[in-house]
Amino acid sequence: MTKPIHGALTGALLTAALIAVSYAGWKIAGLPFAPFDVFDWIVRLLPGPFVTRVIEINVLIARAIGVSSIGATTKAGDQVIALTGLVVTGAVSGALLFIVLQLSNEPAVLFGAILGAILGSLSLIAETHLKRLPMHPLATGAWVMATWIGWGISFGWVHDRLHDVLAADDPRAETRDGTSRTTRRRFLVRLSASTLSFTAATAILGALAGRRGRLATGARWSDSHALPNEASLVTPVRGTRAEFTRLEDHYRVDTNTRAPQLDVDSWRLTSGGLVDRPCTLTLADLRALPATHQFITLSCISNPVGGDLIGTSRWSGVSLQRILPALAVKPSATHLKLTSADGFFEVVALDAVRSDPRIMLAYDWDGIPLSTEHGFPLRLYVPDLYGMKQPKWIVGIDALDYWVPGFWVARGWDKEGHVATTAAVDTAVRRGSVIEVGGFAYAGARGISRVEVRADQRGWQPAEIREPLSDTTWVIWRAEFDLPEDPHRFEARAFDVHT
Ligand SMILES: Nc1nc2c(c(=O)[nH]1)N[C@H]1C(S)=C(S)[C@@H](COP(=O)(O)O)O[C@H]1N2
Numbered sequence: 248m249t250k251p252i253h254g255a256l257t258g259a260l261l262t263a264a265l266i267a268v269s270y271a272g273w274k275i276a277g278l279p280f281a282p283f284d285v286f287d288w289i290v291r292l293l294p295g296p297f298v299t300r301v302i303e304i305n306v307l308i309a310r311a312i313g314v315s316s317i318g319a320t321t322k323a324g325d326q327v328i329a330l331t332g333l334v335v336t337g338a339v340s341g342a343l344l345f346i347v348l349q350l351s352n353e354p355a356v357l358f359g360a361i362l363g364a365i366l367g368s369l370s371l372i373a374e375t376h377l378k379r380l381p382m383h384p385l386a387t388g389a390w391v392m393a394t395w396i397g398w399g400i401s402f403g404w405v406h407d408r409l410h411d412v413l414a415a416d417d418p419r420a421e422t423r424d425g426t427s428r429t430t431r432r433r434f435l436v437r438l439s440a441s442t443l444s445f446t447a448a449t450a451i452l453g454a455l456a457g458r459r460g461r462l463a464t465g466a467r468w469s470d471s472h473a474l475p476n477e478a479s480l481v482t483p484v485r486g487t488r489a490e491f492t493r494l495e496d497h498y499r500v501d502t503n504t505r506a507p508q509l510d511v512d513s514w515r516l517t518s519g520g521l522v523d524r525p526c527t528l529t530l531a532d533l534r535a536l537p538a539t540h541q542f543i544t545l546s547c548i549s550n551p552v553g554g555d556l557i558g559t560s561r562w563s564g565v566s567l568q569r570i571l572p573a574l575a576v577k578p579s580a581t582h583l584k585l586t587s588a589d590g591f592f593e594v595v596a597l598d599a600v601r602s603d604p605r606i607m608l609a610y611d612w613d614g615i616p617l618s619t620e621h622g623f624p625l626r627l628y629v630p631d632l633y634g635m636k637q638p639k640w641i642v643g644i645d646a647l648d649y650w651v652p653g654f655w656v657a658r659g660w661d662k663e664g665h666v667a668t669t670a671a672v673d674t675a676v677r678r679g680s681v682i683e684v685g686g687f688a689y690a691g692a693r694g695i696s697r698v699e700v701r702a703d704q705r706g707w708q709p710a711e712i713r714e715p716l717s718d719t720t721w722v723i724w725r726a727e728f729d730l731p732e733d734p735h736r737f738e739a740r741a742f743d744v745h746t
């Protein structure tokens with residue numbers, strides 16, 4: 248007789264194979280990757296405070312184990328949880344189905360196909376809900392469905408094969424000489440080996456295809472330009488984080504285990520709401536308008552003091568002021584609501600747009616188009632606010648005559664999202680009897696007026712401040728202490744122009 252444990256093993260193995268097939272489909276043909284999408288959908292359904300706690304705990308864990316990138320580690324953590332969760336779900340469904348099948352004489356393939364169709368439908372609900380079937384929804388939806396039904400049919404087939412293997416042996420033979428056990432074991436070993444090698448081969452294929460896709464880039468602005476504060480006499484202490492963050496090193500934070508991949512040819516920025524007439528703009532339309540370039544520090548509200556969920560680049564885009572005429576908002580409108588391809592959204596007050604030309608829709612970072620992870624093709628910038636207020640992957644703008652809470656605000660986060668003034672010690676280097684201490688300070692668009700540093704909780708002393716890259720970036724500071732002995736503990740604090 249087949250046992251639930253056989254079902255669990257079969258379920259786990261076939262789910263691993265399903266993950267590999269979906270992964271290859273994603274990397275080779277840009278098809279939806281249901282394993283991550285289902286996870287993201289479930290996370291969106293969970294209560295905001297719970298999700299917030301989990302994020303905080305993740306950041307704490309990443310910090311405690313001292314990883315080199317908090318953003319990348321927590322994202323990888325999400326991915327591992329999503330995949331493990333799916334394999335466990337596959338194992339549990341497998342065990343349950345084997346129990347059900349013991350009670351029935353119908354071919355297991357039928358049951359498997361039905362179970363596959365049910366799980367496939369759930370995946371499709373997740374995909375449509377997250378709008379992740381952007382191109383050819385029918386074909387891509389059929390792919391998701393087909394992978395799950397294929398999973399179910401294979402499952403049923405394995406069940407019946409195993410059933411035959413077990414029935415072919417006289418149950419009493421097992422007690423006499425163990426033949427049945429050997430045949431069964433041989434079958435299970437062969438099943439595991441073939442499924443796992445198929446999984447590995449498919450996953451490698453997908454990974455190779457994915458690597459090829461990522462190479463497309465262009466000449467970066469920073470490759471051929473010096474920073475505007477190059478001549479500053481205040482130079483960073485060795486070990487201070489880079490003042491201009493390399494694109495590869497910029498943190499990534501969003502609610503997507505898999506970033507939305509938007510196709511530039513079919514992408515449109517669509518306006519609606521309180522407008523005289525809705526309009527659609529292509530990326531070329533936006534690029535044809537006069538560009539705004541601005542050095543910008545972006546920080547996540549979840550960044551721990553001294554953490555790396557903060558980075559600085561040169562953003563290029565078009566000031567929102569410049570597209571107001573095209574949007575043709577009605578006089579009664581007070582806010583613009585920006586909607587992202589992943590369902591994320593935020594509002595920005597029209598008064599702010601009209602008075603601050605720095606509020607922009609950005610399409611380039613460091614002179615090259617935004618990467619998929621960082622919001623290709625278009626993201627918002629609003630000075631002085633945390634990243635939670637700055638949607639990536641923008642697809643829509645609606646004019647409203649009221650304020651609505653944004654995605655994170657609706658989940659209990661800070662309503663305004665203004666960045667807090669912060670300072671961090673990055674490095675302390677001994678040079679003879681002197682210790683050089685360095686770090687950065689950041690106060691959004693308010694500007695840092697003063698940074699103070701102290702050693703071992705003694706008196707605060709002023710640090711030297713390097714000219715910032717712009718009025719919306721962090722500043723690099725340095726200080727020197729005459730301290731012949733080691734070790735010491737340094738702390739920094741910063742003041743913005745208002746304090
Ligand atoms: N569409 C969308 N935009 C988003 C988010 C998101 O989940 N979805 N996360 C926000 C948060 S919390 C931060 S900190 C920044 C991070 O931008 P980055 O990943 O490019 O560094 O993106 C913001 N924009």
Ligand SMILES: [Mo]
Nearest residue numbers: 547548634635
């Ligand atoms: Mo964030």
